[in-house]
Amino acid sequence: MPSDAEINDTISRLKREGAKGGYNLNPNTEDLKIIIDGYLVNEKRYGYPSCPCRVASGDLLKDRDIVCPCDYRDADVSEHGACYCSLYVDDDIAAGKKQPHSIPERRGKQKKAVASTSAQEIGNMPEGSITFLVKTNIWRCTVCGYLCAKDEPPPKCPICGVKKDRFELVVKVG
Amino acid sequence: MGQPYIVFYGLSTCMWCKKTKAFLDGKGVKYNCVFVNELTGEEREKVMDLVEKLNPDLSFPTVKIGDKVIVGYNVDKIEEALKSAE
Numbered sequence: 001m002p003s004d005a006e007i008n009d010t011i012s013r014l015k016r017e018g019a020k021g022g023y024n025l026n027p028n029t030e031d032l033k034i035i036i037d038g039y040l041v042n043e044k045r046y047g048y049p050s051c052p053c054r055v056a057s058g059d060l061l062k063d064r065d066i067v068c069p070c071d072y073r074d075a076d077v078s079e080h081g082a083c084y085c086s087l088y089v090d091d092d093i094a095a096g097k098k099q100p101h102s103i104p105e106r107r108g109k110q111k112k113a114v115a116s117t118s119a120q121e122i123g124n125m126p127e128g129s130i131t132f133l134v135k136t137n138i139w140r141c142t143v144c145g146y147l148c149a150k151d152e153p154p155p156k157c158p159i160c161g162v163k164k165d166r167f168e169l170v171v172k173v174g
Numbered sequence: 175m176g177q178p179y180i181v182f183y184g185l186s187t188c189m190w191c192k193k194t195k196a197f198l199d200g201k202g203v204k205y206n207c208v209f210v211n212e213l214t215g216e217e218r219e220k221v222m223d224l225v226e227k228l229n230p231d232l233s234f235p236t237v238k239i240g241d242k243v244i245v246g247y248n249v250d251k252i253e254e255a256l257k258s259a260e
């Protein structure tokens with residue numbers, strides 16, 4: 001069982017790290033402690049903090065997408081206001097204007113971001129050509145030029161800190 | 175008619191599972207509780223197959239109440255399933 005001190009230290013660290021990228025933690029302290037307790041139990045058990053609300057296999061290669069922060073966080077925060085385990089929430093939930101709720105599982109439904117291209121295929125690509133291996137949209141921060149290959153831009157630019165609405169779509173896929 | 179057969183499949187590390195379990199406890203119904211992440215080996219495989227048949231997303235909590243399956247912490251749906259099974 002993780003100790004109170006471990007839980008509080010982890011919360012402080014995640015709060016600090018999240019703030020840099022514009023991510024808020026769940027404002028309900030009691031819920032947040034329960035989430036972090038599960039996070040730490042998984043970290044001790046598997047050696048990495050896999051999502052407390054998902055089944056980990058114990059094999060990092062299979063679990064990589066659900067290691068917190070998971071691959072699905074941004075899309076879930078955008079669509080539902082909170083990530084799957086509700087550790088990360090949007091501004092409305094952080095301000096107490098809305099409550100997080102149990103959301104549907106996105107894992108397995110989101111397309112893989114990068115095509116599995118073999119080294120040989122990459123070697124066969126003609127020199128000087130531009131080949132997009134990502135299968136997601138690419139967004140550009142109009143303020144600092146930061147590029148982000150995701151279906152949706154992040155809530156806040158991790159480089160210069162401006163909000164999501166300052167991003168423009170530069171490559172659209174599909 | 176008696177209480178329907180209820181099985182709760184959850185993860186011991188998950189907050190939504192804890193809330194769902196607390197809700198069932200508050201209702202005073204009897205149920206079987208399975209923490210899938212605490213199982214190992216063959217037993218785990220079997221239970222995972224079972225849950226996947228009930229809920230193809232293989233997400234938790236998954237609660238089976240009689241012939242109804244409720245995915246996620248959804249108090250209204252659990253309430254409804256308990257009532258319709260009465």
